[in-house]
Amino acid sequence: MKERRDWNQMRDSIIGLGEESSRRTYYPELLARVTQLEAAQESLRQSEANLRVLFNSLHDAVIVHDFEGRVLEVNDAMLAMYGVDQKSCRTYNLMDYSAPSVGDQGLEAKFHEIWSTLRSEGHALFRWKARRPLSPGLDFDVEVSLRQAFWFGQEAVVAVVRDISERLRLEAMLHQAQKLDSLGQLAGGVAHDTNNMLGVIIGYTDLLLEDAPAATPLANDLEQIRKAALHSADLTRQLLAFARKQPINPQVVDLNVLVESTHKMLRRLIGEQHALVWKPSTTLWSVWIDPSQVDQIVTNLAVNARDALGSGGTITLETANVQVDETYAHQHPDAKPGDYVVLTVTDDGHGMTPEVQARIFDPFFTTKGLGRGTGLGLATVYGIVRQNEGFISVYSALGEGTTFRIHLPKHLGENPGAQEAEVALKGGKETLLLVEDEEALLELAQRILEGAGYRVMSSSRPIEALHLMETNSEPIALLVTDLIMPGLNGSELYQRIHASRPEVRPLFLSGYPADTITLQELSEKRAGFLQKPFTRPALLAKVREILDA
Incomplete structure (x- = not known):
């Protein structure tokens, strides 16, 4: 005054x-x-x-609005997030900025419920589905924090809105990785025990087939047993491929050559009612991958495309060189910038809903009828591609077909040379040390090796095998050992033997080697590897190959 x-x-x-x-x-x-x-x-x-x-420096969007949903003030982050400008932002209310998953009336009721909570507690925090008014189809997930306030003398609400779309995508990737890891643990146990038993079945069937008269009911029955056991082994390998635990023998390959070699098989696989189109790139970079894995990728994608076509349609296979930049990699979390060879498999079938697309790589998920699929086909493809440092992109819509793009890194090094010549199936007179903790498989392998002329010292326990080595002075040409055993694993057993007898070479046997030994270690140890379950010819060929190297 x-x-x-x-x-x-x-x-x-x-x-x-x-x-x-x-x-x-x-x-x-x-x-x-x-x-x-x-x-x-x-x-x-x-x-x-x-x-x-300060207001406009905030990364999160800030919206000041009244309890009728009218916008009073916003910051720059809000304009960018919702795709509006200062002039138009106030022409829309909160209903326009929200995706009405429960209808307009339900959405309005939800607002009043939230505001009631806000008035009673003074704050509120929740997730919300937001919408850009000028792009109605581009809904996105946000996290909203509300505080009650006064704005130029009137009761108002300050909403801080955070776009969590990227976070949810990363959480989904983490969830997928955790499922992958869980399945990997399961696959490891299944592969180790099941492959041992399958190896016994296949091995003894091979021995019986040698003595069975050809073209007899007995020989036919034995062939059916062998065929069923090998099919079971394929299922185990699919589990391992999905879990990225499958033993592999990568080489420098031309994807065009590998895909071309599967063309006749694919033609029979998809049936005459479907068209198969092959469009190879004229200049294609090399990739570093196990050729058998390319067969698995192509076969599984072709089967998936065939089943999507129904009574008729076209499947197109293409290859190309692609450079992935930082922008694309940011939009596709599995991708890394660099040069890739891309295999594209497209069908003009019925396509997929977003809900199905979200689960296509889940193990055992299938939309096929009972008995028509294991749900491991696309899961196998996913695991193989990730194991080889690549990534997959999928594009699909109902009625518009589906496209899978497999990105495999361009190979930058030289080809160390794959073993192409087949090793003759023959035996020898050398002394071998055989170690396998599964008694039935130990007995079978010893019988196969001794039947081929080798002298075999065998043990089911690694410590006992070391004692055999120490008490026997005769030269031992090869250690044939399981990788996963109690006490000492196969790699540790070899290290102990190598310390006193460096001339001994190892041949490791396993259906699940990934957590025990790497490809680099195999190379450093000049070691061989044979995947379980193995056949009699495969075991004899691998033993002879290492001894003659």
């Missing part, structure tokens, strides 16, 4: 004294006060500008 009275007195005095006298008497004070007022106004403008800078 004192300040206002002083100003009134100054006004009256100025009028009474006249211009000249009032200028001399009050002008200095008036100027000082006007200067103070201008300084205060400038300070207020600076403060407001600073607050605006």
Whole structure:
């Protein structure tokens, strides 16, 4: 009040004294006060500008709105997030910025429920499906934090909105990786025990087939047993491929050559009612991959495409060189920037819904009828591609078909040379040390090797095998050992033997080697590897190959 009275007195005095006298008497004070007022106004403008800078520097969107859903103020992050500008943002209300998964009336009721909670508790935090008003089909997930406030004297709500789409994608990837790891643990146990038993079945069947007269009911029955056992082994390998635990023998390959070699098989596989189109790139980079894995990729994708076509349609296979940049890699979390060879498999079938697309790589997930699929085909493809440092992109829509693009890294090194010549199936007279903790498989392998002329020292326990080595002075040409055993694993057993007898070469047997030994270690140890379950010819050929190397 004192300040206002002083100003009134100054006004009256100025009028009474006249211009000249009032200028001399009050002008200095008036100027000082006007200067103070201008300084205060400038300070207020600076403060407001600073607050605006802070407001617009926030990464999260901020929306100030009333309890009717009308927008009062927004920051720059909100404009970018929702695709609007300062002029248009207030023409929309909160309903326009939300994706109505429960209909407009249900959405309005949901707003009132949230605001009721906000009034009673003073704050609220929840997830929401947001929408860009100018791009209705591009909904996205957000996390919203609400606080009750007053805005220019009226009751209002301050909403801080965070786009969590990327976080949810990464969480989904983590969930997928965890499922992959869990299945890997399961696959490892299944592969180790099941492959041992399958090896016994296949091995003894091979021995019986040698003695069975050809073209007899007995020989036919034995062939059926062998065929069923090998099919079971293929299922185990599919589990391992999905879990990225499958033993592999990568080589430098031309994808065009490998896909071309499967053409006749694919023609029979998809049937005459479907067209198969092959479009190889004229200049294609090499890739580093096990050729058998390419067969698995092509076969599984072709079968998947065939089943999507129904009574007729076209399957197209293409190859190309592609450079993946940072922008594309950011949009596809599995991808890394670099050069890739891309195998594309496209069908013009019925396509997939987004819900199905989200699960196509899940193990045992299938949309096929009972008995028509294991649900491991695409899971196998996923595991193989990831094992080889690649990634997959999928494009599909109902009624528009499906496209799978398999990206495999361009090979930058030289080809160390794959073993192409088949090793003759023959035996020998050398002494071998055989170690296998599964008694039935130990007995079978010993019988096969001794039947081929080798002298075999065998043991089911690694420690006992070391004792055999120490108490026997005769030269041992080869250690044939299981990789996964109690006490000492096969790699550790070889290290102990190598310390005293460096001339001994190892041949490791396993259906699940990934957590025990790597390809690099196999190379460093000059070791051989034979995947379980193995056949009699495969065992004899691998033993002879290592001894003759």
